[in-house]
Amino acid sequence: MIANFGFGVLVVSFLVTLYSVFAAIYGERTKNAAMVESARRAMLLTWPLLTLTSGILIYLLVNNHYEVQFVYEVTSRSMPTYLKITAWWGGQSGSLLFWSWLMSAFASLVTLRKWDRDREFLPWVIVVACVTMAFFIGMNVFFENPFAQVYQTFEGINAYTFQPADSVLFTPADGRGLNPLLRHPGMVIHPPMLYLGFVSFVIPYAFAIAALITGRTDDRWIRLTRRWTLWAWLFLSFGLVLGGRWAYDVLGWGGYWGWDPVEIAAFMPWLTGTAFLHSVMIQEKRGMLKHWNMLLVILTYDLVIFGTFLTRSGVLSSVHSFAQSAIGPLFFVFIGFTLITSVALIIYRWKELKSETEMTSMLSREALFLLNNLLFMSILVVCFWGVIYPLISELFTGAKVTVGPPFYERATSPLFAALLFLMGVAPLSAWGHSTVKTLGRVMWKPIIGAVLVTIVLFFTYTQKVTALLAFFIIAMTILVTIYEYWRGAAARQRSQGENILTAFWNLTGRNRRRYGGYIIHLSMMLMAVGILGIEMFQKETQGTLAAGQSLNIAGYEVRYKEIASWDNPGAGVNYTRSVVDIYEDGEYLGQLTPRIDYYFDSQQTMTIPGNRSTLRDDLYILLVDWEPATASGATFKIYVNPLVNWLWFGSILFLAGVIIAAWPEKEADRVSVKARSRVQQPSAAD
Amino acid sequence: MVIDEETMKVTQDTKITSYKLPLAILFALTFALALVSLVSAQGPTPTDDEVNRIAKQLYCPVCESTPLDVCPTEACRQWRDLIRTKLGEGQSEEQIKQYFVTQYGARVLAEPPNRFASYLVPAVAILLGVLFLARAFQMWMKPSITEAEAAANEAPPADPYIARLEEELKKQK
Numbered sequence: 001m002i003a004n005f006g007f008g009v010l011v012v013s014f015l016v017t018l019y020s021v022f023a024a025i026y027g028e029r030t031k032n033a034a035m036v037e038s039a040r041r042a043m044l045l046t047w048p049l050l051t052l053t054s055g056i057l058i059y060l061l062v063n064n065h066y067e068v069q070f071v072y073e074v075t076s077r078s079m080p081t082y083l084k085i086t087a088w089w090g091g092q093s094g095s096l097l098f099w100s101w102l103m104s105a106f107a108s109l110v111t112l113r114k115w116d117r118d119r120e121f122l123p124w125v126i127v128v129a130c131v132t133m134a135f136f137i138g139m140n141v142f143f144e145n146p147f148a149q150v151y152q153t154f155e156g157i158n159a160y161t162f163q164p165a166d167s168v169l170f171t172p173a174d175g176r177g178l179n180p181l182l183r184h185p186g187m188v189i190h191p192p193m194l195y196l197g198f199v200s201f202v203i204p205y206a207f208a209i210a211a212l213i214t215g216r217t218d219d220r221w222i223r224l225t226r227r228w229t230l231w232a233w234l235f236l237s238f239g240l241v242l243g244g245r246w247a248y249d250v251l252g253w254g255g256y257w258g259w260d261p262v263e264i265a266a267f268m269p270w271l272t273g274t275a276f277l278h279s280v281m282i283q284e285k286r287g288m289l290k291h292w293n294m295l296l297v298i299l300t301y302d303l304v305i306f307g308t309f310l311t312r313s314g315v316l317s318s319v320h321s322f323a324q325s326a327i328g329p330l331f332f333v334f335i336g337f338t339l340i341t342s343v344a345l346i347i348y349r350w351k352e353l354k355s356e357t358e359m360t361s362m363l364s365r366e367a368l369f370l371l372n373n374l375l376f377m378s379i380l381v382v383c384f385w386g387v388i389y390p391l392i393s394e395l396f397t398g399a400k401v402t403v404g405p406p407f408y409e410r411a412t413s414p415l416f417a418a419l420l421f422l423m424g425v426a427p428l429s430a431w432g433h434s435t436v437k438t439l440g441r442v443m444w445k446p447i448i449g450a451v452l453v454t455i456v457l458f459f460t461y462t463q464k465v466t467a468l469l470a471f472f473i474i475a476m477t478i479l480v481t482i483y484e485y486w487r488g489a490a491a492r493q494r495s496q497g498e499n500i501l502t503a504f505w506n507l508t509g510r511n512r513r514r515y516g517g518y519i520i521h522l523s524m525m526l527m528a529v530g531i532l533g534i535e536m537f538q539k540e541t542q543g544t545l546a547a548g549q550s551l552n553i554a555g556y557e558v559r560y561k562e563i564a565s566w567d568n569p570g571a572g573v574n575y576t577r578s579v580v581d582i583y584e585d586g587e588y589l590g591q592l593t594p595r596i597d598y599y600f601d602s603q604q605t606m607t608i609p610g611n612r613s614t615l616r617d618d619l620y621i622l623l624v625d626w627e628p629a630t631a632s633g634a635t636f637k638i639y640v641n642p643l644v645n646w647l648w649f650g651s652i653l654f655l656a657g658v659i660i661a662a663w664p665e666k667e668a669d670r671v672s673v674k675a676r677s678r679v680q681q682p683s684a685a686d
Numbered sequence: 687m688v689i690d691e692e693t694m695k696v697t698q699d700t701k702i703t704s705y706k707l708p709l710a711i712l713f714a715l716t717f718a719l720a721l722v723s724l725v726s727a728q729g730p731t732p733t734d735d736e737v738n739r740i741a742k743q744l745y746c747p748v749c750e751s752t753p754l755d756v757c758p759t760e761a762c763r764q765w766r767d768l769i770r771t772k773l774g775e776g777q778s779e780e781q782i783k784q785y786f787v788t789q790y791g792a793r794v795l796a797e798p799p800n801r802f803a804s805y806l807v808p809a810v811a812i813l814l815g816v817l818f819l820a821r822a823f824q825m826w827m828k829p830s831i832t833e834a835e836a837a838a839n840e841a842p843p844a845d846p847y848i849a850r851l852e853e854e855l856k857k858q859k
């Protein structure tokens with residue numbers, strides 16, 4: 001009964017979003033403000049409605065209503081309550097509902113703002129947000145109903161939205177339980193973060209489309225959505241990092257990123273989103289690249305939908321399962337529809353989107369930002385091709401192929417290196433004009449510093465040429481960023497008579513976007529150090545040990561001590577926990593306890609590494625196998641992952657950087673074209 | 687006579703010994719050779735690391751996106767055992783990879799076998815992007831150079847003092 005009520009509310013939400021779309025269009029066409037207001041209020045209603053629907057689903061999940069198919073698939077009696085709640089996004093239909101719920105929250109937030117000067121955007125923002133929402137809610141209503149219940153009929157046991165004739169409700173005694181891999185805290189937060197990133201990118205897209213339709217193609221839409229974009233980017237980035245951390249902690253392959261199509265699906269909108277974040281600055285400062293920015297935000301939106309499509313349609317496992325999937329082809333049509341309509345709108349407004357100024361120097365900030373965009377788009381091309389190549393191959397030749405890490409690593413590493421280099425150079429170049437001479441003047445000191453760092457690394461750490469080159473670029477970019485920061489603070493110290501720390505603080509406070517950006521660049525460099533460490537210097541070994549025997553790797557000795565296996569019936573898990581002693585050059589460092597957890601309900605195992613983490617490296621030990629009968633021998637796989645911790649430190653600094661950059665600050669709302677064209681003097685001012 | 691017999695015996699023994707020695711060496715050599723070939727055919731038991739070095743480059747058709755060296759499933763464990771057996775038989779890395787390709791298709795490899803085809807499209811797309819950007823730069827720079835030339839003709843005085851003076855004069859107007 002309560003499940004039927006949940007479905008009813010879902011249907012009402014769907015109808016309300018549809019009403020909102022039509023009322024907004026009708027109100028706009030007939031210049032009927034009351035109608036537009038009605039559309040806005042209808043849109044505001046979607047959030048409470050979807051909250052109610054989701055609340056009902058959570059109620060069913062928490063209270064073991066296994067007659068509901070979704071509840072049966074993702075929960076079991078042994079799961080703690082918090083995991084039953086998070087199981088909401090642990091399966092297909094629940095995660096689609098979660099998507100819609102977040103979308104409605106963001107759409108409501110955006111419509112609650114003051115629209116005084118931008119009232120003409122309102123109906124079209126409502127239309128775009130509600131069309132997107134209607135699509136996702138429609139998926140739930142027509143194809144992936146999270147409230148479908150299991151009935152026993154003469155034909156067997158199946159899930160139905162409405163009770164079929166001559167059937168009885170079937171309630172299994174227990175559920176199948178959430179995939180144990182999804183029970184990790186990282187996985188509890190990772191999908192919401194990613195989805196938050198996904199849905200918040202819909203807002204800048206909605207404004208872009210509103211700008212195109214209304215013909216108000218100045219940079220107002222960009223200014224209105226700048227902070228949204230930054231938050232969207234933050235959520236998406238953090239979602240990606242959390243996913244990486246989760247993979248590192250529970251997937252048991254010693255890494256954080258496997259170039260899996262699902263990972264790439266989330267990475268692609270991040271690439272275009274990051275390119276967009278940079279290129280909108282060119283439009284704001286110089287009135288250029290209006291077409292390009294529109295295209296980027298459209299691409300980001302469609303890649304967000306494409307990402308959800310890739311993970312939800314079954315297309316990744318095979319083109320055939322895609323064809324059989326109910327929602328796959330619909331996603332495909334929706335992506336096609338939005339892409340074609342959006343691009344058609346750009347073409348329609350082509351002339352109005354003409355640049356207000358011209359590029360004046362190949363080394364100007366805007367030119368370097370364009371190069372940055374080219375690199376991001378190139379990485380996107382590699383990723384997109386890597387994801388669809390197996391599908392194309394299967395479709396045209398019938399042969400399935402795998403496009404794995406070697407392809408992506410080979411194709412993207414020079415592009416990433418070039419990006420790191422640009423991060424070092426671009427902040428020093430000026431808007432409008434820069435020359436080799438002006439750049440050289442500010443760069444020579446950091447370059448000398450980077451050369452010294454590289455020489456030290458050559459003698460103390462590595463002789464690999466590629467690694468040294470990468471370390472040089474990273475050192476240069478770090479030094480450039482710190483030097484720039486320091487120059488600003490020193491100037492402020494002189495002019496304002498502040499001490500250096502206050503000068504740093506005030507400098508950041510006065511220009512949050514710029515210095516937040518610098519902190520983000522620094523964090524990227526720390527992440528790059530971590531990635532470089534694990535990619536280039538990772539070591540691994542594997543062996544079967546009897547108690548007291550050791551494996552040696554990179555100066556460490558791992559001595560197997562004991563193993564124990566026991567059941568925890570309350571949690572529905574069997575633990576097999578090994579104990580190993582760790583030594584480095586003969587010195588005892590402590591114990592690690594790699595283990596394997598076996599979940600009875602889902603009959604799946606989870607490999608939990610024992611990890612000793614330092615700034616220098618991680619000693620990461622996996623229990624691969626053991627002898628259950630005698631418990632005399634166990635097989636361990638041991639990784640030494642140098643520098644990987646810098647990746648996680650970098651991500652925390654990144655969070656700080658984005659929060660600084662996105663923090664509201666008083667600023668002039670409009671920069672006139674005249675003011676922009678005056679920015680011709682060589683100056684690194686942002 | 688005894689001595690002669692003894693001498694004879696010794697001589698015969700020496701003869702026999704002199705025949706026996708090369709024979710024994712021959713036998714030993716043959717045995718050693720056989721042993722070596724036997725050992726080389728079976729080889730010492732390959733280590734987990736040797737197996738993993740090959741397994742790392744393979745993907746089983748079921749466990750998508752999980753390299754064989756870290757895949758925990760039973761099927762993948764059997765594949766690793768097969769690699770170990772084949773390594774023990776003296777097969778090379780390439781032979782073993784080829785065996786899996788023949789059995790299960792090219793999808794077991796971490797990369798499509800036709801590397802040219804897989805890299806061509808992104809390479810061309812990126813190249814087009816570079817050309818497009820270069821062309822855009824060229825178009826942008828042209829008018830700006832003309833503008834710069836025009837500006838140079840009526841260039842304001844280079845001396846900052848005169849510039850300030852001009853500005854002050856403008857303000858007075």
